[in-house]
Amino acid sequence: MYDSGKIIVGLIIGVGLLLFPFYYNAGKAAKAPDPQLTPKAKEAKVCVETTEYMRSSHMSLLDTWRHEVVRDGKRYYTASNGKVYYKSLQVTCMDCHSNKSKFCDQCHNYLDVDPYCWDCHIEPKENN
Amino acid sequence: MGMDRRKFLKIAGLSAMMGLGGKAAFELLAPGELEASLKDLPLTEGRKWGMVVDMTKMDEALMDKCIEACHRVHNVPNLGNPKEEIKWIWKETYEHTFPGQHHEYVSEQYHGRNFLLLCNHCTNPPCCRVCPTKATWKREDGVVMMDQHRCIGCRFCMAACPYGVRSFNWGDPRKAPKELNPNFPTNLEYPTRSKGVVEKCNFCAERIAKGQLPACVEAANAVKPHALVFGDLDDPTSDVRKSLHESYTIRRKPELGSGPNVYYII
Amino acid sequence: MLDKAIKGSPQYWSWVVFLLALMGVGFGCYLYQWFEGLRITGMSRDVSWGFYIGQLTYFVGVAASGVMVVLPYYIHDYKAFGRITILGEFLAVASIVMCGLFVMVDLGNLPRMLNIMIYPNPSSILFWDMIVLNVYMLLNLVIGWNVLSAERKGVAYQKWVNVLIYISIPWAFSIHTVTAFLYAGLPGRHYWLTAIMAARFLSSAFCSGPALLILLALIVKRFTRFDPGKEQIRTLGSIVAYAMIINVFFFLLEMFTAFYSQIPGHMHSIQYLFKGLDGYDRLVPWMWTAAFFALVALVLLIVPATRRRQGILAVACGAVIISTWIDKGFGLVIGGFVPNPFERVFEYWPTVPEIFISVGVWATGFFILTVLYKIVVSVKEEAAVS
Numbered sequence: 212m213y214d215s216g217k218i219i220v221g222l223i224i225g226v227g228l229l230l231f232p233f234y235y236n237a238g239k240a241a242k243a244p245d246p247q248l249t250p251k252a253k254e255a256k257v258c259v260e261t262t263e264y265m266r267s268s269h270m271s272l273l274d275t276w277r278h279e280v281v282r283d284g285k286r287y288y289t290a291s292n293g294k295v296y297y298k299s300l301q302v303t304c305m306d307c308h309s310n311k312s313k314f315c316d317q318c319h320n321y322l323d324v325d326p327y328c329w330d331c332h333i334e335p336k337e338n339n
Numbered sequence: 340m341g342m343d344r345r346k347f348l349k350i351a352g353l354s355a356m357m358g359l360g361g362k363a364a365f366e367l368l369a370p371g372e373l374e375a376s377l378k379d380l381p382l383t384e385g386r387k388w389g390m391v392v393d394m395t396k397m398d399e400a401l402m403d404k405c406i407e408a409c410h411r412v413h414n415v416p417n418l419g420n421p422k423e424e425i426k427w428i429w430k431e432t433y434e435h436t437f438p439g440q441h442h443e444y445v446s447e448q449y450h451g452r453n454f455l456l457l458c459n460h461c462t463n464p465p466c467c468r469v470c471p472t473k474a475t476w477k478r479e480d481g482v483v484m485m486d487q488h489r490c491i492g493c494r495f496c497m498a499a500c501p502y503g504v505r506s507f508n509w510g511d512p513r514k515a516p517k518e519l520n521p522n523f524p525t526n527l528e529y530p531t532r533s534k535g536v537v538e539k540c541n542f543c544a545e546r547i548a549k550g551q552l553p554a555c556v557e558a559a560n561a562v563k564p565h566a567l568v569f570g571d572l573d574d575p576t577s578d579v580r581k582s583l584h585e586s587y588t589i590r591r592k593p594e595l596g597s598g599p600n601v602y603y604i605i
Numbered sequence: 606m607l608d609k610a611i612k613g614s615p616q617y618w619s620w621v622v623f624l625l626a627l628m629g630v631g632f633g634c635y636l637y638q639w640f641e642g643l644r645i646t647g648m649s650r651d652v653s654w655g656f657y658i659g660q661l662t663y664f665v666g667v668a669a670s671g672v673m674v675v676l677p678y679y680i681h682d683y684k685a686f687g688r689i690t691i692l693g694e695f696l697a698v699a700s701i702v703m704c705g706l707f708v709m710v711d712l713g714n715l716p717r718m719l720n721i722m723i724y725p726n727p728s729s730i731l732f733w734d735m736i737v738l739n740v741y742m743l744l745n746l747v748i749g750w751n752v753l754s755a756e757r758k759g760v761a762y763q764k765w766v767n768v769l770i771y772i773s774i775p776w777a778f779s780i781h782t783v784t785a786f787l788y789a790g791l792p793g794r795h796y797w798l799t800a801i802m803a804a805r806f807l808s809s810a811f812c813s814g815p816a817l818l819i820l821l822a823l824i825v826k827r828f829t830r831f832d833p834g835k836e837q838i839r840t841l842g843s844i845v846a847y848a849m850i851i852n853v854f855f856f857l858l859e860m861f862t863a864f865y866s867q868i869p870g871h872m873h874s875i876q877y878l879f880k881g882l883d884g885y886d887r888l889v890p891w892m893w894t895a896a897f898f899a900l901v902a903l904v905l906l907i908v909p910a911t912r913r914r915q916g917i918l919a920v921a922c923g924a925v926i927i928s929t930w931i932d933k934g935f936g937l938v939i940g941g942f943v944p945n946p947f948e949r950v951f952e953y954w955p956t957v958p959e960i961f962i963s964v965g966v967w968a969t970g971f972f973i974l975t976v977l978y979k980i981v982v983s984v985k986e987e988a989a990v991s
Binding site for chain 3: 421422423424425431434435436438465468469470471472473474489490491492493494495497498499500501502503506507508509510511533534535536537592595596597
Binding site: 330332 | 414478484486487488527529530531533545
């Protein structure tokens with residue numbers, strides 16, 4: 212082929228860069244997320260909805276909440292078990308899950324998810 | 340607000356408990372019961388919220404208290420310079436609040452006298468007309484609301500507002516100088532804003548939804564009742580209508596057709 | 606045809622690399638603005654729009670220039686303009702790209718930009734401005750590209766392009782009318798609250814746009830083997846002359862209403878711009894410079910002897926551009942915000958990062974213009990040879 216020298220060198224560099232994340236981390240396993248519940252959360256036994264639902268859909272729940280609270284003025288949520296909650300990340304959710312760095316951040320950091328909620332909503336103070 | 344005794348006792352009782360420590364109150368009652376009973380109160384449905392500022396009862400110290408209360412409850416930072424400042428409620432002199440009214444022979448007591456200014460929650464707000472995303476809109480109950488989740492920071496509303504009540508977060512409010520904002524954020528139950536969105540007085544939408552009065556009104560009432568009167572303009576028996584009936588009131592720039600709902604008793 | 610843009614002389618490449626360098630600097634400054642916020646600009650609570658929005662307004666006008674070549678050619682059969690409609694159309698494309706970029710760098714929350722399409726508010730003029738500007742850019746791009754391709758192949762362009770061309774003519778008027786409506790409907794800003802705002806926008810567009818087009822045509826003639834044509838430039842010169850006369854006349858009409866009525870709201874902004882208000886007079890030398898250049902332009906354009914000489918016409922066009930740029934790209938926006946709703950003066954001046962970001966946007970626009978014009982010139986040069 213034409214310019215085979217340049218092409219092969221280019222390929223080696225390109226593939227090398229592409230595979231960098233793999234050989235840089237070779238032999239190391241990232242720690243699996245280990246979200247911890249606070250005593251208050253453990254006592255409550257259930258969150259606003261079931262654990263499976265919250266795990267898969269807490270983002271859509273919060274998105275729906277923020278629309279309903281701010282735009283529709285509907286500030287109270289009736290859960291599927293009939294209980295009524297005040298829709299607020301800061302006041303309701305973080306009341307039980309006040310250990311953000313040991314709970315929320317565990318999965319978020321593992322998946323490199325950076326929700327911008329905290330740009331405005333105030334994180335609970337943790338005394339580590 | 341026109342209401343019967345039962346409603347009044349409910350609101351008074353709940354307000355007292357809120358005062359004792361909002362979250363603690365939630366825990367005192369069985370979870371769910373408090374929230375359900377709060378839901379029952381028809382708090383903002385079918386109202387047309389407005390405010391009367393009685394300048395005959397206002398003085399510098401009282402105005403400062405109102406401003407302090409509002410800015411504390413809503414985590415409004417003190418940025419320390421007029422270029423970037425954010426203010427939801429503030430003082431402005433007579434000449435600059437009512438520039439068309441001012442003349443050279445105006446009574447001495449009004450020269451340089453400060454008035455209390457806030458968003459007028461207009462009936463026909465130009466800001467809502469121009470917002471390209473409806474991040475600001477007029478609610479059914481009259482409140483001109485802000486949705487900071489949606490605001491793209493185009494600042495068209497700031498250009499449209501004839502009253503200069505809107506502020507923009509030119510930088511990150513959490514980076515406000517610490518010397519001027521010692522306990523920022525001052526209210527852990529309310530969010531701050533991020534950089535790049537517009538903000539303004541929201542008639543304490545989150546408080547009136549719970550049957551509370553706006554923070555400025557509550558602060559004023561503690562010192563001098565009826566200096567600030569907040570209520571339902573559609574209810575002829577409300578305090579705000581009574582105030583409007585008893586005294587002559589003026590509004591800022593009424594000739595523009597925006598229909599401001601903050602009235603001043605001079 | 607895009608490959609024509611990557612084959613060029615060293616002169617061409619040094620110009621392109623220069624523009625790319627400016628784009629890089631602008632982008633770097635924009636990153637600074639991204640992280641620090643718009644506080645790094647000169648804008649404030651009182652003057653909440655500044656240089657970026659002023660430039661947006663100016664370049665919408667330049668974009669409307671395309672119609673001043675297209676209209677005589679397609680509606681009035683002025684065959685001479687057939688040679689240069691493509692230059693006008695591609696100038697429109699580059700201008701609107703700059704408009705879009707100026708909006709984007711001005712937004713406080715750019716990632717949410719698409720909210721205007723996801724949650725549209727038809728009562729907001731900004732919504733309609735977004736639509737008309739983007740459609741106009743696409744119209745010009747599609748029309749220009751198709752006509753040029755056909756010319757390159759030596760065939761007539763397909764009939765459906767005519768439909769787009771006829772739409773683009775009233776559309777050009779709409780882009781500037783809608784942009785004027787951004788300003789002209791705001792009850793609290795008395796400098797802008799005038800019915801003649803849309804008319805003024807159109808008149809300044811129709812002199813500044815073709816003026817820039819003339820200068821670009823002369824540059825193309827100087828640096829390439831494509832000559833846009835003596836008659837074409839002459840006619841454009843007449844168009845600039847008439848449009849500038851109307852533009853200055855409209856401005857004087859505003860002066861009359863403001864100062865004969867003596868209404869403070871009407872007078873104060875103009876006083877701030879031309880005399881100073883409460884001791885603040887930062888813009889006064891600029892506005893009088895604009896007035897001076899407008900006068901120079903008028904004299905040179907009205908007198909046939911000076912208008913018909915290309916060298917002097919070029920000077921006149923430069924004067925038009927300087928004058929309209931100061932008036933529309935700067936004075937218009939600042940004047941609307943001064944004095945503020947409390948009748949206080951808070952002055953504005955762009956900061957260095959703000960200017961560098963703007964330079965980056967201009968460089969991007971001129972980069973696109975260079976690429977498109979290079980393609981045009983290459984096609985025309987080939988067609989001339991064959």
